[in-house]
Amino acid sequence: MSMFGGGFGGFHTGGRPAMGAAGRKGNGLPFAGIPDDLVEGVAKLEATEPDHGDPRAAFDPVNDDGGRVSLGRLLVGRPGLLVAAAIAILVETLLLQAGPYLVQVGIDHGIADRDLRVLVVATVCFVAAVLLTGVATAVRMRKTGVLAASATRDLRIRIFAHLQRMSLDYYTKEKAGVTMTRMTSDVEALQSLLQDGFAQFLIQGLTMVVVTAVLFHYNAELAILTLVLVVPPLTAASLWFRYAADRGYNRQRDTIAAMFADLAESLNGTRVVTAHNRQERNVVAHRSVVGDYRDANDWTGRINAIYGPGTSVIGLVAMAVMLLLGGRMVLRGTLTIGELTAFVLYINSFFQPVQQLVQLYTQYQQAKAAVGKIRGLLSTPPSVRESPTAVALPPVAGEIVFDDVSFGYLPSRPVLSHLSLRIAPGETVACVGPTGAGKSTLAKLVTRFYDPVDGSIRIDGHDLRDVTLSSLRTQIGVVPQEPFLFAGTLRDNLAFARPGASDDEVWAAVDAVGLRELVERAPDGLDTVLHERGQSVSSGERQLLALARAFLAEPRVVVLDEATSNLDLRSELRVEAALDALLEGRTAILVAHRLSTAMRADRIIVVDDHGIAETGSHDELVRSGGRYAAMFDQWAASAGRPPR
Numbered sequence: 001m002s003m004f005g006g007g008f009g010g011f012h013t014g015g016r017p018a019m020g021a022a023g024r025k026g027n028g029l030p031f032a033g034i035p036d037d038l039v040e041g042v043a044k045l046e047a048t049e050p051d052h053g054d055p056r057a058a059f060d061p062v063n064d065d066g067g068r069v070s071l072g073r074l075l076v077g078r079p080g081l082l083v084a085a086a087i088a089i090l091v092e093t094l095l096l097q098a099g100p101y102l103v104q105v106g107i108d109h110g111i112a113d114r115d116l117r118v119l120v121v122a123t124v125c126f127v128a129a130v131l132l133t134g135v136a137t138a139v140r141m142r143k144t145g146v147l148a149a150s151a152t153r154d155l156r157i158r159i160f161a162h163l164q165r166m167s168l169d170y171y172t173k174e175k176a177g178v179t180m181t182r183m184t185s186d187v188e189a190l191q192s193l194l195q196d197g198f199a200q201f202l203i204q205g206l207t208m209v210v211v212t213a214v215l216f217h218y219n220a221e222l223a224i225l226t227l228v229l230v231v232p233p234l235t236a237a238s239l240w241f242r243y244a245a246d247r248g249y250n251r252q253r254d255t256i257a258a259m260f261a262d263l264a265e266s267l268n269g270t271r272v273v274t275a276h277n278r279q280e281r282n283v284v285a286h287r288s289v290v291g292d293y294r295d296a297n298d299w300t301g302r303i304n305a306i307y308g309p310g311t312s313v314i315g316l317v318a319m320a321v322m323l324l325l326g327g328r329m330v331l332r333g334t335l336t337i338g339e340l341t342a343f344v345l346y347i348n349s350f351f352q353p354v355q356q357l358v359q360l361y362t363q364y365q366q367a368k369a370a371v372g373k374i375r376g377l378l379s380t381p382p383s384v385r386e387s388p389t390a391v392a393l394p395p396v397a398g399e400i401v402f403d404d405v406s407f408g409y410l411p412s413r414p415v416l417s418h419l420s421l422r423i424a425p426g427e428t429v430a431c432v433g434p435t436g437a438g439k440s441t442l443a444k445l446v447t448r449f450y451d452p453v454d455g456s457i458r459i460d461g462h463d464l465r466d467v468t469l470s471s472l473r474t475q476i477g478v479v480p481q482e483p484f485l486f487a488g489t490l491r492d493n494l495a496f497a498r499p500g501a502s503d504d505e506v507w508a509a510v511d512a513v514g515l516r517e518l519v520e521r522a523p524d525g526l527d528t529v530l531h532e533r534g535q536s537v538s539s540g541e542r543q544l545l546a547l548a549r550a551f552l553a554e555p556r557v558v559v560l561d562e563a564t565s566n567l568d569l570r571s572e573l574r575v576e577a578a579l580d581a582l583l584e585g586r587t588a589i590l591v592a593h594r595l596s597t598a599m600r601a602d603r604i605i606v607v608d609d610h611g612i613a614e615t616g617s618h619d620e621l622v623r624s625g626g627r628y629a630a631m632f633d634q635w636a637a638s639a640g641r642p643p644r
């Protein structure tokens with residue numbers, strides 16, 4: 001909820017701001033300080049809150065300055081933690097291998113030599129090694145846990161910041177569910193590798209080296225035999241598993257993204273789904289998506305079920321063979337019983353790492369694929385980019401000029417071509433025309449949601465591409481066709497573009513659009529919580545709230561895409577009155593779907609055939625008898641008004 005601002009500015013990364021509660025300002029309320037009797041309680045409460053560092057995160061609207069994402073960079077970014085974890089890993093690995101050696105000492109020098117003292121020392125050392133291993137493991141887990149948590153936190157913020165930076169076309173192309181997957185399962189794949197995977201990789205790799213050396217130390221002949229017996233089948237099994245797992249986990253990642261995409265779409269479109277009785281078909285469709293995911297899981301489960309027990313069998317058979325061969329050496333007196341016991345125990349320690357390393361390989365592959373996808377997202381530049389030489393747009397009077405502008409979403413399908421238009425400061429221009437003609441597109445170009453393919457758009461003589469995006473957008477107020485309200489309070493929603501607005505200013509906006517009655521009727525006034533996407537208010541109220549939001553932002557230019565939803569007459573009159581208040585003294589571009597709105601504009605342009613087909617005042621256009629006149633006749637007939 002804090003995303004609405006309340007004076008936070010920048011990105012709130014959660015947790016406790018650097019300054020104390022007493023220092024917080026700018027949430028729109030005159031701050032009178034904390035009453036004395038509450039100071040102690042507030043301090044106590046603050047002390048219990050986790051410290052998440054500075055809540056502000058740097059945000060550059062153009063570039064992601066965090067550098068390339070790679071597994072290596074994520075690790076080396078925190079050298080202190082890495083060194084501590086590495087030392088703990090070394091201690092843990094060496095201590096883990098002390099067991100079989102101590103067993104051998106106990107058998108050969110304690111039991112065989114009938115020396116109780118050696119047996120006791122070996123046992124005590126065994127217990128000490130186990131306890132120390134426990135401590136080293138705990139230290140290692142703690143360090144890698146912190147490493148993983150902080151690295152992925154930073155990554156999540158970077159991805160989120162980048163998503164804020166992306167232009168509209170990205171969201172048109174990319175499904176929301178797939179973007180969600182980047183933030184959830186991809187980051188989690190990375191987190192589990194950083195948390196445990198890398199450490200296990202080192203531990204198991206090191207164990208293999210240590211155990212191989214120890215096996216040779218005990219008996220070179222037996223060690224060579226073990227390797228000859230074990231390495232070929234194990235290599236074959238591991239290569240097969242690697243190949244099968246690569247395929248399996250790729251499929252798993254694709255199907256999980258598809259599942260998220262389907263889920264997100266269903267949740268967003270729940271009203272339409274209900275209205276069109278699509279629930280059952282949606283369940284069937286989701287069943288199929290979930291079924292694919294299940295199949296992918298089933299496949300990876302199956303290959304794991306073959307590889308795990310298969311390699312265990314190889315290891316156990318090798319152990320049995322060594323028992324026979326080593327036993328013969330004991331009978332011949334070339335090996336002691338203790339050495340044979342230790343040898344057989346070490347064989348087990350040789351196997352487990354191989355198995356684990358192969359399993360870890362798949363985890364590594366998953367994380368690598370996730371990093372690739374995240375890197376792809378972070379390196380996708382916003383299509384509307386701020387020029388490095390962009391300057392802040394000074395306060396404008398509001399003159400807008402389209403100079404020979406051509407634009408199309410797809411190169412092969414131009415929407416507007418060679419369009420020229422001048423809108424004087426303070427003028428209200430209404431765009432009308434057939435559906436799909438490009439009226440909304442024209443409005444989107446003024447707000448620089450898209451850049452023209454050719455030509456330029458200037459505001460008070462400044463090319464939009466030469467000014468900073470934030471300075472441009474603070475002077476342009478946008479009221480979209482479907483006003484979006486966030487889950488949060490009425491105040492948060494109204495002050496969305498100006499989080500620092502005072503209560504008086506918020507109320508002034510509420511009054512300007514005639515919403516005082518609604519706010520006063522609401523259970524908690526301005527603090528009443530709205531539901532996600534404003535589902536708890538009517539569509540007329542949503543439009544009025546959107547107008548109030550734009551009013552509060554005090555823009556010089558208003559771009560309004562009129563809602564197509566039909567309102568009852570009373571609501572429509574209220575919206576029209578609110579519109580008058582908002583447009584007073586401002587330059588405005590209205591995408592008018594109702595001719596009653598268009599009629600009130602200073603000038604009307606008819607957008608058709610990729611450009612402006614007609615332009616003039618209502619009366620002029622009606623008199624000229626062209627397309628507008630025809631539209632007006634049609635509208636007047638359907639609205640029961642007298643034709644011209």
Ligand SMILES: Nc1ncnc2c1ncn2[C@@H]1O[C@H](COP(=O)(O)OP(=O)(O)OP(=O)(O)O)[C@@H](O)[C@H]1O
Nearest residue numbers: 172409410415434435436437438439440441442591
């Ligand atoms: N993101 C997009 N990607 C590709 N094509 C698009 C995109 N948005 C709009 N279009 C196409 O561009 C054309 C102009 O769309 P636009 O929304 O500007 O029309 P409009 O005149 O505002 O229509 P309406 O009156 O129905 O709102 C349409 O043919 C539309 O299909």
